[in-house]
Amino acid sequence: MKRILPILILLLSSCASQKHYEPTLKSALADKFYIGTALSPWQLTGRDSLAHDVITRHFNAIVPENCMKSMYLQPREGEFRFRDADAFVRFGEEHDMFVTGHCLIWHSQLPDWFFVDEAGRDVSPEVLRQRMRSHITTVVGRYKGRIKGWDVVNEAIMEDGSYRKSKFYEILGEEFIPLAFQYAHEADPEVELYYNDYNMYFPGKREAVCRLVRELKARGLRIDAVGMQGHIDMFGPSIEEFEASINAYAEAGVKVMITEFDMSALPSPWHRSANISDTISYEQRMNPYTQGLPEAVSAQWNERMMQYMQLFIAHADDITRVTLWGVCDGNSWRNGFPIRGRTDYPLLFDRQYCPKPVVNQLIEELTASNKRARSKRK
Ligand code: XIL
Numbered sequence: 001m002k003r004i005l006p007i008l009i010l011l012l013s014s015c016a017s018q019k020h021y022e023p024t025l026k027s028a029l030a031d032k033f034y035i036g037t038a039l040s041p042w043q044l045t046g047r048d049s050l051a052h053d054v055i056t057r058h059f060n061a062i063v064p065e066n067c068m069k070s071m072y073l074q075p076r077e078g079e080f081r082f083r084d085a086d087a088f089v090r091f092g093e094e095h096d097m098f099v100t101g102h103c104l105i106w107h108s109q110l111p112d113w114f115f116v117d118e119a120g121r122d123v124s125p126e127v128l129r130q131r132m133r134s135h136i137t138t139v140v141g142r143y144k145g146r147i148k149g150w151d152v153v154n155e156a157i158m159e160d161g162s163y164r165k166s167k168f169y170e171i172l173g174e175e176f177i178p179l180a181f182q183y184a185h186e187a188d189p190e191v192e193l194y195y196n197d198y199n200m201y202f203p204g205k206r207e208a209v210c211r212l213v214r215e216l217k218a219r220g221l222r223i224d225a226v227g228m229q230g231h232i233d234m235f236g237p238s239i240e241e242f243e244a245s246i247n248a249y250a251e252a253g254v255k256v257m258i259t260e261f262d263m264s265a266l267p268s269p270w271h272r273s274a275n276i277s278d279t280i281s282y283e284q285r286m287n288p289y290t291q292g293l294p295e296a297v298s299a300q301w302n303e304r305m306m307q308y309m310q311l312f313i314a315h316a317d318d319i320t321r322v323t324l325w326g327v328c329d330g331n332s333w334r335n336g337f338p339i340r341g342r343t344d345y346p347l348l349f350d351r352q353y354c355p356k357p358v359v360n361q362l363i364e365e366l367t368a369s370n371k372r373a374r375s376k377r378k
Contacts (some may be wrong), residue, residue, distance in 0.1 A: 025058040025348075025359060028366035032316040034098045036061030036323030038260070041084040043327065044091045050353040051327050058348075058359075061098040061321055063259070064088045065333070068101050069109040074135055077113050082142065089146050098321065101143065102259075103151035103196060104136050105180045107166035115167040128171045133183045140187035149192035151227055151259070152184045153177050157197060157212070161204035177212065178221055185222045196227030196259055200249075201241040210252040217253060225320065226252075227259035231334070233268045234304060239311050246311075250318035258312060260325040262346035264334050265293055265301045287342040301345065302358040309362055328353050 029035050037059045046052050055062075066072060067084035074080050092099035114131060117123050123131070140150060156164050156177060163169050168176040177195075184193050195212065199205060209226060216223045226249040228242075249256045267286050289297070312322050326332040328349035335344050348359050 023363055023367055025363060026060040028363045028370070029313075029322075031370070032313055032366075033319050034061035034321040034323075035059055036063060036098070036100070036321055037327050038063050038065040038102075038323065038325045039088060039091070039327075040065045040331065041067055041087065043331075044084075044087050051331075054327055054349055054353050056095050058355075059097070061100065061323060062088070062092050063100040063102045063323055065326065066109070068139070069103065069106065070114065070135060071109045071111045073139055075111050077131070078134075080138060085143075089143055093146065098149075099143075099147050100259075100321075100323070101139070101147045101150040103154040104139065104184060105132065105152065105156075105168060105176065106154035107164065107168065108155070115171065122167070122171060125172050128168070128176075129179060132168075132176070132180060136180060136183040137187045140184050140191065144188040145190065147188075147191060149194060149224065150184055151196040152180050152193045154196045155198060156195075157205055157208045159199050159202040159205050161208035178216060178219060181216055181221045181223060192224040193222050194225045194227045194257060194259075195223060196229065198229040198231055198260075200226070200228040200230075201237045201245045203244075206245045206248050210248055213249070213252040213254050223254055225255040225257045227257045229260035229325075230258050231260060231262055231264075231325065232308075233264040233266070234300065235268050239307055242308075243311055243315070246315050246318060250315075255320045256315070256318050257320055258322040261308075261322060262325045262332060262334055263301065263305055263308070265289065265297055265345040266342055269338055286339050289345070290343045293345050298345075298356075302356060302361075305348075305356075305358045306361060309358065313366075324348055 025035050035058070037055060039055070039062050042048065043051050043055065064085065067088060072081065073085060089099055091097075115122055115128065117127070136152075140147075153176075156166070156169070158164055163174060172179070181193055184191070195209065197205065197209065200209065213223055213226065228245060228249075230242075232242075246256050267288065269286065293301070309322075312319050324347055325334075326347050328351060329335075329345050329347050330351040332344060332346050334346040335342055349355055
């Protein structure tokens with residue numbers, strides 16, 4: 001009984017015991033953009049029925065949080081492991097979701113062998129091109145016609161607009177980006193292709209990404225959208241900064257996707273980065289809400305989240321997808337980033353899988369405005 005009691009309490013207090021009401025997030029946002037979430041493999045099994053319920057009721061787009069990164073897909077050269085990725089794509093198809101792949105070329109979560117030869121020396125540009133082509137062709141080709149869009153290149157440009165000095169850049173120069181887009185397009189001519197990055201509201205980065213978009217297009221390469229990750233917090237960026245970048249990318253001639261949205265409710269060590277190598281050591285004062293979010297902070301969080309959602313809705317002509325980086329607070333990566341071991345509250349659903357006030361407010365406001373629009377049309 002001792003063991004069962006906490007589970008019983010969780011079940012009774014959870015939203016699963018509340019009535020299943022319509023509309024949901026995805027139905028309320030249906031004529032605006034896809035509303036998505038990142039998934040981890042255990043969420044696909046259906047064993048976590050509360051998560052399963054939230055995912056299938058509220059979201060119509062999914063992206064894999066980790067299982068399609070190169071270190072998981074090709075841990076050793078030529079040895080591909082597709083089990084989790086296959087399950088992820090199947091899940092999207094079974095639930096009629098817009099399935100995005102994440103990500104083909106990224107300096108992080110990449111297997112050690114990718115840049116080196118047997119003696120541990122950097123490979124030549126020719127060998128790296130061949131490895132990129134083989135990885136991209138195999139992965140994109142496997143899900144041809146099933147995955148609808150790919151984050152082709154992730155996080156290649158710095159806040160000041162310079163190129164990240166990754167091994168891709170050191171060995172191939174700027175050319176690695178057009179090459180990745182070319183290989184992906186050759187592997188599936190129908191699939192949408194995206195450039196994805198964090199801190200996309202920094203003016204230097206914004207200008208460099210717009211230049212990149214224009215250059216890819218000028219060369220006749222396909223690029224459909226720019227992905228603005230959006231790992232933000234209570235201190236920044238401002239709505240105006242974020243909006244300036246939405247406008248700039250749209251003007252550069254691509255769609256905009258908000259691809260990894262979450263908003264930390266905790267004190268920020270820097271306020272503005274999502275570079276995963278910047279983990280800062282744990283400090284008690286940086287983890288103040290281990291027993292729950294005080295009402296005043298929760299109200300501020302909901303208000304700021306609502307402002308962001310309204311911003312995205314106002315730009316629905318340019319924004320085709322808004323994806324949250326996770327389902328509920330308990331399994332968000334922000335509990336471990338940028339400081340390990342914190343209790344954070346960054347997502348739309350809380351630790352009991354209940355919708356936060358912003359979700360209900362959003363649904364109500366959208367339902368009312370959709371109704372008004374329908375009756376005007378009549
Ligand atoms: C994160 C995952 O959420 C974590 O589980 C993992 O340990 C590290 O990567 N930018 C990205 C995502 O493009 O792939 C990262 O995801 C978060 C930052």
